Amino acid sequence: MKSMFKKTMLAASCVAALGGISMTADAANWLMLQGTEKDGQAPRARVWGFVQAEYQYMKDTRVPAGAFAGNLMQPNLLGPERRSNEGSSIRRARIGVRGTGFPLDKNVNYFFLAEFGHNGITQLANGNGAARLSDASITLNHIKGARVRLGLFKTPGSEEGLAAIHIFDYTNFTNMADNLLLERFVSGNGSGTAGNGSTSSGVTNTPRSPIGAFRDVGVQVFDTFKGTNGWEHSYAVMIGNGNGINRTDAGSNGSKDKYLYWASEKVYGGKGGRRQGLKLFAWTQRGTRILTTEGAGEYDRKRSGVGATFRKGKYRAAFEYVKADGMIINGTDGGARPGSVATAGPGAGTAVASLNVNVNGEANGWYVHGGYLIAPKWELDIRYDVLNRSTETTTGERKFDTLTLGAQYFLNKKSRITFNYEIRNLEAPGLASTHPANIIGDALENRVSLSALVIF
Numbered sequence: 001m002k003s004m005f006k007k008t009m010l011a012a013s014c015v016a017a018l019g020g021i022s023m024t025a026d027a028a029n030w031l032m033l034q035g036t037e038k039d040g041q042a043p044r045a046r047v048w049g050f051v052q053a054e055y056q057y058m059k060d061t062r063v064p065a066g067a068f069a070g071n072l073m074q075p076n077l078l079g080p081e082r083r084s085n086e087g088s089s090i091r092r093a094r095i096g097v098r099g100t101g102f103p104l105d106k107n108v109n110y111f112f113l114a115e116f117g118h119n120g121i122t123q124l125a126n127g128n129g130a131a132r133l134s135d136a137s138i139t140l141n142h143i144k145g146a147r148v149r150l151g152l153f154k155t156p157g158s159e160e161g162l163a164a165i166h167i168f169d170y171t172n173f174t175n176m177a178d179n180l181l182l183e184r185f186v187s188g189n190g191s192g193t194a195g196n197g198s199t200s201s202g203v204t205n206t207p208r209s210p211i212g213a214f215r216d217v218g219v220q221v222f223d224t225f226k227g228t229n230g231w232e233h234s235y236a237v238m239i240g241n242g243n244g245i246n247r248t249d250a251g252s253n254g255s256k257d258k259y260l261y262w263a264s265e266k267v268y269g270g271k272g273g274r275r276q277g278l279k280l281f282a283w284t285q286r287g288t289r290i291l292t293t294e295g296a297g298e299y300d301r302k303r304s305g306v307g308a309t310f311r312k313g314k315y316r317a318a319f320e321y322v323k324a325d326g327m328i329i330n331g332t333d334g335g336a337r338p339g340s341v342a343t344a345g346p347g348a349g350t351a352v353a354s355l356n357v358n359v360n361g362e363a364n365g366w367y368v369h370g371g372y373l374i375a376p377k378w379e380l381d382i383r384y385d386v387l388n389r390s391t392e393t394t395t396g397e398r399k400f401d402t403l404t405l406g407a408q409y410f411l412n413k414k415s416r417i418t419f420n421y422e423i424r425n426l427e428a429p430g431l432a433s434t435h436p437a438n439i440i441g442d443a444l445e446n447r448v449s450l451s452a453l454v455i456f
Helices: 002-019 030-035 175-181 436-442
Strands: 046-057 086-101 105-115 132-140 147-154 215-226 231-240 257-269 276-291 297-312 315-332 355-375 378-389 398-412 415-427 447-455
Touching: 030 105, 030 147, 030 215, 030 231, 175 315, 175 355, 175 378, 175 398, 215 257, 276 315, 297 355, 315 378, 415 436
Parallel strands: none
Antiparallel strands: 046 086, 046 447, 086 105, 105 132, 132 147, 147 215, 215 231, 231 257, 257 276, 276 297, 297 315, 315 355, 355 378, 378 398, 398 415, 415 447
16 A cells, blocks of 8 residues: 555656646646635535436346246345336435635535435345435645645546436446445445355345445545646545445444545636546555455455546547455346345255345446537437456356446536436356356346436
8 A cells, every 4th residue: 555655645746847837726627626615705504415216127037947946136236225127216215515614714614414315324234215325525725735625525536436417428337446445334244255144044145234325434535736738636545434425334444444536627718517638547456345244254345447538629528447455246146136045956945035145256347438518408328338247267257348328418507308218138258158147147137227317
């Protein structure tokens, strides 16, 4: 970690020197947009938020082979409960307030946001639909070149996770982000072996807290600087609890999570989340997680990535690559919904499907995205994403790839309708095509979604 920190800071220094950096108060990137307020322009309190209503559909194809044949197939069900293959919901409903400490101190900013929608923040691990805080932080802007943010907020990392969801071009995240970055916190069987379903009297892996939501509680030092020739450079260094949006969660994590982030952007014009520019970025995250039941011990959780985004005129594009080591969610037994009872093999009638955790796994994923504004209110989008999971073993590796075709209709600057059609594939490249794993993979269904989002 120390060597990685030194290399990142050295790279930052080199870029700074080349760019002829000078500090700026202007904020037009995610670190600044979400963590600071404009000098002399921010109100003491500004209420804001957004609502996203959606409909999604997949065919109700059951597990076609293996020990859990005939049961509901986990990836063909809608989250977060995975009970149905189609349905409508208020996926997100967030309201918050942000502003400055004026007139006491204009250098103190705050950011507060609560989630009321139907998703992994409110529903998982005894959420029971209760509203939860997704963000609660203050930023101290007293030190030139080193703003300090404390509390619960988005971690500096992947563009897909760091970007504001209300300008996200698609309904669903990529396989890469959903599996490797959107952390699930589980308790139970942590052996990490595929097919580790337990008996009906045993313990299975179950969510013990809300989904991580690309957030953590901690302290972050960051800032943005102006370079020459229209370039802007940003950095962030953060230490977090590693608990996601949970403010306390005894026994869940080992050492604190460490985050490093750097971005350099050639700014073409505009402002806010849809500012036009070419951005290059790199980030890394290191921490450990603790399991206290079967497979008990402290395990690494490492993530790192690089990428680029482009927005100019009618064109949009993005690319991102992520590498993961250590603790990785590894699907469910036989592709079945957790809690399903085995129908074949030695465990028939007693073995129960479980969520699996690969505690020493390796994985990588990437996506490429393109968009074109065909008319002032119409945008067409296309995205191809790949997830290579459990690549440390030939027989355990699984490859997911999805081609998403999308269209957006902008009712106005703060309201839009999004349609997506996802062509999804899953294969076990190290196993024969007749193996149950590949037969199950062939049963992965395409997904249709229609959503409407309004910002207020």
